[in-house]
Amino acid sequence: MDKVYKHQDVEKKWYTLWEKGGYFTPRPPAGGSGQAPKKKPFTIIMPPPNANDPLHIGHAMFVTIEDILIRYYRMKGNPTLWLPGSDHAGIETQYVFEKKLQKEGKSRFDFTREEFYKTVYNYVMENTDIMTAQLRKLGASCDWTRFKFTLDSDIVKIVYETFYQLYRDGHVYRSERMINFCPRCGTAFSDLEAKDVVQKDSLYYMKYGPFTLATVRPETKFGDTAVAVNPSDKRYKKWIGKEVEVEGLMGKFTMRVIADEVIDPKFGTGVIKVTPAHDPDDFEIAKRHNLEIRRVIDFNGRLNEKTGKYQGLTVKEARKVVVSDLEKKGLIEKIDENYEHSIKVCYRCGMTLEPMLLPQWFVKVDELKKPAMEVVKKGDIEIIPKRFTKQYLNWMTNLRDWNISRQIWWGIAIPAWYCTDCTKIEKIGGITSIPKDAPVVVQEEKPKKCHKCGGTDFIQDPDTFDTWFSSGQWPYATLMTAKPNDFDSFYPTSVMETAADILYLWVARMIMLGIYKTGKIPFHTVYLHAIVRDKHGQKISKSKGNIIDPIEMAEKYGADALRLALIWGIAPGGDSYMGEEKILGMRNFGNKLWNIGRFIRMNMDFFEKQGISIPSYSSSDERSEESRSLLQSSSRLRSNNIDRSNLSPEDKKILTQLGMLERGVTKEIENFQFAKAAERLYEFIWHTFADKYIEEAKVELRKNNAEKLSILIYVYKTCLTLLHPFMPFITEEIFRELNPNNKNPLIASVWPNI
RNA sequence: GGACGAUUAGCUCAGCGGUAGAGUACUGCACUCACAUUGCAGGGGUCGCAGGUUCAAAUCCUGCAUCGUCCACCA
Numbered sequence: 005m006d007k008v009y010k011h012q013d014v015e016k017k018w019y020t021l022w023e024k025g026g027y028f029t030p031r032p033p034a035g036g037s038g039q040a041p042k043k044k045p046f047t048i049i050m051p052p053p054n055a056n057d058p059l060h061i062g063h064a065m066f067v068t069i070e071d072i073l074i075r076y077y078r079m080k081g082n083p084t085l086w087l088p089g090s091d092h093a094g095i096e097t098q099y100v101f102e103k104k105l106q107k108e109g110k111s112r113f114d115f116t117r118e119e120f121y122k123t124v125y126n127y128v129m130e131n132t133d134i135m136t137a138q139l140r141k142l143g144a145s146c147d148w149t150r151f152k153f154t155l156d157s158d159i160v161k162i163v164y165e166t167f168y169q170l171y172r173d174g175h176v177y178r179s180e181r182m183i184n185f186c187p188r189c190g191t192a193f194s195d196l197e198a199k200d201v202v203q204k205d206s207l208y209y210m211k212y213g214p215f216t217l218a219t220v221r222p223e224t225k226f227g228d229t230a231v232a233v234n235p236s237d238k239r240y241k242k243w244i245g246k247e248v249e250v251e252g253l254m255g256k257f258t259m260r261v262i263a264d265e266v267i268d269p270k271f272g273t274g275v276i277k278v279t280p281a282h283d284p285d286d287f288e289i290a291k292r293h294n295l296e297i298r299r300v301i302d303f304n305g306r307l308n309e310k311t312g313k314y315q316g317l318t319v320k321e322a323r324k325v326v327v328s329d330l331e332k333k334g335l336i337e338k339i340d341e342n343y344e345h346s347i348k349v350c351y352r353c354g355m356t357l358e359p360m361l362l363p364q365w366f367v368k369v370d371e372l373k374k375p376a377m378e379v380v381k382k383g384d385i386e387i388i389p390k391r392f393t394k395q396y397l398n399w400m401t402n403l404r405d406w407n408i409s410r411q412i413w414w415g416i417a418i419p420a421w422y423c424t425d426c427t428k429i430e431k432i433g434g435i436t437s438i439p440k441d442a443p444v445v446v447q448e449e450k451p452k453k454c455h456k457c458g459g460t461d462f463i464q465d466p467d468t469f470d471t472w473f474s475s476g477q478w479p480y481a482t483l484m485t486a487k488p489n490d491f492d493s494f495y496p497t498s499v500m501e502t503a504a505d506i507l508y509l510w511v512a513r514m515i516m517l518g519i520y521k522t523g524k525i526p527f528h529t530v531y532l533h534a535i536v537r538d539k540h541g542q543k544i545s546k547s548k549g550n551i552i553d554p555i556e557m558a559e560k561y562g563a564d565a566l567r568l569a570l571i572w573g574i575a576p577g578g579d580s581y582m583g584e585e586k587i588l589g590m591r592n593f594g595n596k597l598w599n600i601g602r603f604i605r606m607n608m609d610f611f612e613k614q615g616i617s618i619p620s621y622s623s624s625d626e627r628s629e630e631s632r633s634l635l636q637s638s639s640r641l642r643s644n645n646i647d648r649s650n651l652s653p654e655d656k657k658i659l660t661q662l663g664m665l666e667r668g669v670t671k672e673i674e675n676f677q678f679a680k681a682a683e684r685l686y687e688f689i690w691h692t693f694a695d696k697y698i699e700e701a702k703v704e705l706r707k708n709n710a711e712k713l714s715i716l717i718y719v720y721k722t723c724l725t726l727l728h729p730f731m732p733f734i735t736e737e738i739f740r741e742l743n744p745n746n747k748n749p750l751i752a753s754v755w756p757n758i
Numbered sequence: 759g760g761a762c763g764a765u766u767a768g769c770u771c772a773g774c775g776g777u778a779g780a781g782u783a784c785u786g787c788a789c790u791c792a793c794a795u796u797g798c799a800g801g802g803g804u805c806g807c808a809g810g811u812u813c814a815a816a817u818c819c820u821g822c823a824u825c826g827u828c829c830a831c832c833a
Contacts, residue, residue: 219833285833504827505828573772598795603793
């Protein structure tokens, strides 16, 4: 054995051997004679990484955890499937790509939609290759023969079927509602994608006919269609229902005064202007009072032709100009400059979101959420850590209809068609707007003839699906399309392991859609890991410059060291911190492990040269399928050639401790306590086995005590087996060094039976 | 405005009813005989604050403080 473990060569070599050997593909349950009870399949659907960016440390986190589980169950003999994939990540990818275009001085509007789609597709394909190579580097033992992409035609077909079904069942509808629109990204977002930011703004008290009212958005005044007060507000009672005359920037106009319960008399002066087209609350008020809805801001974030000389100004610019003009006219009474409130910004680009009216497709969640809550309440789906159960249920309770249409090109086109003869199609600020009540045909193919007017020209809905609408179907969509019978064999899956911050965005939707489409839960257990932080506990982000590149770390210290460092010292669901020193420490552990192997190998060589035979102490490499039953039925101590009475107290002690370790590690893995399992192994291997037992054994080895060596080999090999899920490469390499003639690699060895 | 989490050794975190733990950092000694990516030895904490329950509390309860996360349509 080399003096130093060379992880670069070893990792590449073994990954190729494993993959070529077909070890990642699920094998039928053991028990050739058909006597052995069939073991339950163990399945994880990999959260598909976005196909637009190389992997970051968070990906390395889920790879580590999932690979530990997968390797463990595979060694236990369960038919084990880990299905990999990648996500087209609509908005994310389009954003990244448009930024790239911007650098080249271009925009998406320089392309036709088809060209754009094709260009992004090629870009994504290139990235996918990088991404899958990186997953391999980290040791992910997933089944590449079943790799799926969210835009694979068979996946898209299933996404469409679900959409048709939802539409037929009345769970999907098209409607005009106030949505969060990002003028820079040019698309609407769901509520979850709108980030709340608290900031200080000016609150303007402006004169408005006989009233003074407070607003932070004077620039929207051109869209006002009423003035509202609280019905019980004595100050304004006499005005309710009356028309008032208001002096404005574009002359005098009249405005109706209405009363609505939502108006807080304590806010400002107790009077508000109602701007239904640009404020969600005002929109609701307008619906109750049948007010006119007048849009004055376009989808490009600029004021439109209804605003006279202000047309073309951005919201920000317009606010300044409008305020200064109002001041000139003496219409501003006072300005509170320290008004603190929260606004919604685009989670992607940080731009202030404009509440806008645009017809959108929605999933009605009322009926979908009921069973999705039930299964969690009843424990059919267990969420780990437990505290997220409450969060999940709470969120579900308050869940509102889900906007699933996005005004972007990169994604799955919505299969809906409108007859151009009986529909008035408008282009507003780069957005194609189709009226909310337009007759729609929901199907994949372009319809031939309009049932209403007989027209033959149709336009497809210009929008694409929210990425989460397709990834929300991932567990069943993948299994229905990967290999024949996969769905029957592996659905519902065992564990959904993912980051805690997408519990709502993704997990909740998978549960709702999974139950709706298949009648079954998509997975039994949800295991949520928290975010990886840097060594100071800071959130990792590009802007902070504290990025830890997992691939760089794996190249420097080895994937094994990185993997162990990632799960080291964290409670389930607790935040993980990651510093280079930690990886270094784990690399050192690997070095220790390697040197124990060298020590044993050297002694084996020495004994063999002397012609001393080493008794076999039931080594795990010989646990073939045939010997499995033997192992299951009898104690390993009795199944070997060692006379138990010869064991020294130290031997008995180490074997007892080893037994405890086997039980401990097994229990911890099954309880998702990976850090505990790893710590037990670390402690035993280094401080119990190496520091104490081996040191004591040296005396006996010098006396050519072959039985001592056989116990060393046995304990060590067992450790390698137990450690394999955590550090697959180095354990596999040492294992081979100790058994050069054994064809059966450690990845296919049998987990110690307990 | 709600909900949840955190507060333990210089740093990052485990422990969650029974004599304070890990990694890392630090100090001293030790390199022919597996490993200096090492070994041996050691220093370092009234476990955020204040009450309470208990024979016994980092650990359970109550309140407070600070930090963080999520949720919520308030102009």
